[in-house]
Amino acid sequence: MAWMVRALAGPVLWATLFSGVYALHGLGCARGWQQQPVLWGDLHHMALWALWGAGLAGHVMLVRTMPCDQGIRRWLIVAGAWIGLVSSAFTLFPVTILSTCL
Amino acid sequence: MTDIPPNKAQRALHLHRELDRVWADDPGLRGFFTSVNHGTIGLRFMATAFVFFAIGGVLAMLIRAQLATRKGAFLDSELYNQVFTMHGSIMMFLFAIPLLEGLALWLLPKILGARDMAFPRLSALGYFCYLFGGTTIVLSLVFGVAPDGGWFMYVPLSDKVHTPGVNADVWLLGVTFVEISAMAAAVEITVTILRCRAAHMPLTRMPLMAWYLLGTAAMMLIGFPPLILGSILLELQRAFDWPFFDVSRGGDPLLWQHLFWLFGHPEVYIIFLPAAGALSTIIPVLSRTTILGYGAIVAAILGLVFLSFGLWVHHMFTVGIPHMALAFFSAASALVAVPTAVQIFAWIGTMYGGQVQFRLPMLYIMGFFGTFVLGGLTGVMLAMVPFNWQAHDTAFVTAHLHYVLVGGFVFPMLAAVTWWMPMISGRWRISGLGETAFWLIFIGFHGTFLIMHLTGLLGMPRRVDAYPGNPEWEIPNLISSVFGMVQAMGFALFAFDMVMQWLFGRRSWRNPWHAPTLDWAMPLPAPSYNFASLPTPLHGDANAVLPLAKGQGLLPGAPRGHRETLVVDAASGRPDHVAVLARSTALPVWTAVAIGSFFGLMLAGLYWLAPLGIVATLVMVWRWGAIMGVERDLPPIDVAPGLNLPPHFHKRQTLAYTGCIAFLVADGTVFASLLFAVGFLSVIAPEWPAPGAGYRAVPMLFATAAALLSSAFVVYAARRAEGCRGAPDAAIWTRAGLCASVLALICMCGLAAGLDDPRRHSRDALRAALLGYAAVHGIVATMLALRADRDARTNRLGAERRGAIPAWRLFHQFWLTVTATGVGIVLAQEVL
Incomplete structure (x- = not known):
């Protein structure tokens, strides 16, 4: 079942990242992080960017390190890794541009 | 080693008699209460679901009759509220989910090459929970206390202050009772697909239907627990005043919406996936080719299963959630169209590459394309926040959801029923009736709901029983009502066609569609034991009907007088052991009665007596365990020449063990949902x-x-x-x-x-x-x-x-x- 776990890794990471970013978004709004300036932005955006960026880095690692499998199993592993990466990049890209708590 | 030598051929009739003695149901009424056979239980699920569908359909006709004119006096407001709530609840909880459960229970062992589902008694328990719970919900309408807060039962409308009667309790307790069957089916389906396949059938070569059902079951294990938890919390608030949703005491009504839609949106895909499985099974056969892009479809299922859990907030776009969070869910809602489109293009490509035969199931498939694609497109429109704000809670959404659900579930399931009916009844259909029914349903549906988009864009809200100040809505509503009646005639004719086929159709020959899958490698109608001997890699398709009937496959006959089936390694399909399954017993029905007594006492408001129901349930559960062990070592079982396997009593990784893990996944999701509630209220709710x-x-x-x-x-x-x-x-x-x-x-x-x-x-x-x-x-x-x-x-x-x-x-x-x-x-x- 190792190949199945590997094929599910990308989508599972997306689900974890999506839940984490959504939770962090709610927590930051409740704690007023958007009003605490950090560097060129605010604490809320920084925290969201950091989490999203770390998650994307994890996805890229999954895409770049393919196990030696073959046939449809390899195809599913590749597909799973890319599904995760594209999903995380697309569904969470709003953290880059939108205001957080309006 | 995958080349298992065949067993010696035997007389097929002798094997049939031996197996039928062991696997057949008890005769008469006793058989109704004691059967645990997947064929019987699956058919019962489907038949009962269609009965509830008919009831829900009658309610839909009442709604259309009321809305046909501006000042409809057909139903008063109170009754109208009950009718539309019951229509939605019946169609979602008592028709769609049980129908897919029934199809899965009936079909899975046949396409996987097994004799039964992994847990036959659980199948029966699920059925009786569904029957008792569903009957209670429907009877509440007769007694005038039916749920009336909408099929999503929003708080605070459904709390004790605003719904002081038992209407909401009927929904909360009844639906939770019914959901036991959904959870039971989810565990069953998961374990059966992972462990009860034919010998050496790896996951990667399973029929696509099995992949779809595996995805469905996984989604049910994760998707239903939030609603179960939400129902328990709301019932605790209604019964004991625990303020989970009461703003003045640190609760929040939005918690209910989150928990409900955490279930509610995946539910759409839970319904769609088995229907898509039927499409992926039927389309290549009726196109005289093989499916295009097996791997791409499996990957699309994988994507759908996950992405569908990231959309739930698009049902809550207007409740005041910050823009950034809305954007997450808007993007996810748009993205989910991709894996759906992959499947649509795979089906179209398959048809393009083959020679399509427009037989009755293919007509329904054409109906699916013409309906579901439109529903998907309006879904993408609704995924866009600005449009959603305009169309929210209007008839546009009603039209969209019917296009998705009828297009994505009803049309494919009607195709599936007509496809597998020869295997169910052993008879061929009477020409002409089915085609007429299809055109009535298709024209009636689009006549009803296409114009309803316009009604919504004209501003008509959902759930209103009269609109005296809006004459511009009257013509489109009248058109919807007229075509609604046409659609109802179509469904009635479909039911008539099925009955006629069952009673008067001529005997069907074997494998009438020339399908390649294992489900057709058996006599028609399907016998109680499915296969006289179980398929091997040598007997892996529908052509193996004679060798399997003669016992040349694995585990021929029932020489030990037990219900036996093969259990394999989850990934590779390597034979692992032989499971001895339960025989006919009344234990499931008594357990359902015990569970029902708890729900009944709660519904009656006898809260302090309700623990008696729990005690009764525990007693019955204890009795389930009593037959699950043996007092002595048993010899290995001859499965094939040179292949002896131990019975399951001697193994650790049994079906029951895998089932416990699947159950704990669902159970853990209940706990995770409870943690979500803690986090949500701690962070978001006022009065903290x-x-x-x-x-x-x-x-x-x-x-x-x-x-x-x-x-x-x-x-x-x-x-x-x-x-x-x-x-x-x-x-x-x-x-x-x-x-x-x-x-x-x-x-x-x-x-x-x-x-x-x-x-x-x-x-x-x-x-x-x-x-x-x-x-x-x-x-x-x-x-x-x-x-x-x-x-x-x-x-x-x-x-x-x-x-x-x-x-x-x-x-x-x-x-x-x-x-x-x-x-x-x-x-x-x-x-x-």
Whole structure:
């Protein structure tokens, strides 16, 4: 079942990242992080960017390190890794541009 | 080794008689209550679902009659509220889900090459829970106390203040009762697909239908628990005034919406996936080719299963959530169209590459394309926040959801019914009736709902019973109502066609569609045991009908007089052992009655008697375990020349063990949903922080530590008991574990006594809920400890026989984990 776990890794990471970013978004709004300036932005955006960026880095690692499998199993592993990466990049890209708590 | 030598050929009639004696249901009414055979239970599920569909359809006609004119006097407002609520609830909970469950239960063993589902008694229990729960919900309409708050039962409309009668309780308790069948089916389907396939059928070469059903079952395991939890919390608020959704005491109505739609949106895909499985099965056969892009479709299923859990907030775009969060869910809602489109293009490509035969199932498939694609496109429109704000809660959404659900579920399922009807009835259909029914349904549907988009864009809200001030809505509504009646005639004709086929159709020949899959490698109608011998790689398709009937496959006949089926390794399909399945028994129906007594007492408001229902259920559950072990070692079973496998009593990784893991996945999701509730209310809800905790801190701390220590010791004891199961020491460890388990439960009672009044604030209610959750699992784990102890003392443990110990270990580890997490959460709340 190792190949199945590997094929599910990308989508599972997306689900974890999506839940984490959504939770962090709610927590930051409740704690007023958007009003605490950090560097060129605010604490809320920084925290969201950091989490999203770390998650994307994890996805890229999954895409770049393919196990030696073959046939449809390899195809599913590749597909799973890319599904995760594209999903995380697309569904969470709003953290880059939108205001957080309006 | 995948080249298993064939068994010696035998007389097919002899094998048939031998197997039928073992697998056939009891005759008469007794058979109705005692059957556990997947064929019988699956068909019953489907037949009952269509009865509820007819009831829901009549309610739809009442709605259309009321809305045909501006000042409809057909129904008063109160009754209209009940009618539209019941229409939605029946179609979602009593028709769609049970129909897919029935199809899965009936079909899966046939396409996988097995004799039955993994847990036959669980199938029967699920059916009776569905029958009793569904009947209760429908009867409430007769008595005028039906749910009337919409099929999503939003709070505060459904709380005790705004719905003081039992209407909402009927929904909450009835639907939860019915959902037991959904959870049972989800566990069954998962385990059957993973462990009950034909020998050496790897996951990667399963029929696509099995992939779709595996995705469906996984989604059900994760998707239903949030609603189950939400229903329990709302019922706790209604019955005992625990304020989870009461703003004035730290609750929040939006918590209900989150929990409901965490279930509600995946539900759409739970319904769609099995229907898509039917499409992927039928389209290549009726196109005389093979499916295009098997791997791409499996990847699309994978994507859909996950992405569908990231969309739920698009049902809540107008409740005041910050823009950034809306954008997450808007993007996810748009993205989910991609895997859906991959499947649509794979089906179109398959048809393009083959020669399409426009037989009746293909007509319904064309109906699917013409309907579902439109529903998908309006879905993408609704995924865009600005448009959603305009169209929210209008008839546009009603039209969209009917295009998706009827297009994505009803049309494919009608195709599936017409496809597999020869296998169900053994008869061929009467020409002409089915085609007429299809065109009536298709024209009626689009006549009803296409114009409803316009009605919505003109501003007509959902759930209104009259619109005297809006004459511009009258013509489109009248058109919808007229075509609604046409659609109803179509469905009635479809039902008539099925009955006529069953009663008067000519005998069907074998494999009438020339399909390649294993489900057609059997006589028609399908026998009670499916296969006289089980398929091997040599007999992997529909052409194997004669060798399998002559016993040349695995496990021929029933020489030991048991219901036996092959269990394989989950990934590779390597034969692992032989499972001896349960025979006909009335235990499931009595267990359903016991569970129903609890729900009935709650519904009657006899809360302090309701624990009797729980006790009755525990007694019945105890009886289930009584037949799950043996007192002596059994010899290996001859499966094929040179292949002897042990019976399941001698294995650790049994079907039951895999089932426990699947169940705990769902159970863990309930707990995760409870943690979500804690986090959501702590962060979002008004009236926080909660008033200071007034409990007696030091005794509470001691009780908590004692419970956790005792619980940890039980895990250790279970491990030791399993380690020395063949020696007399095992009984010592099982007894020690049982005593420690009881001690942990007593400590939890001490904890409960020290809690603040749960009615004071939602934080206190959440803590009580966390403790209640842990205590319920403590009772289950203690029962398993007791069962393991009995096994040790009745010679059910041996060198290879483990009795209930593996399940006990598993549940106890889970109990320890959730208890420790709950304690951690409470401590974190206090510290932070």
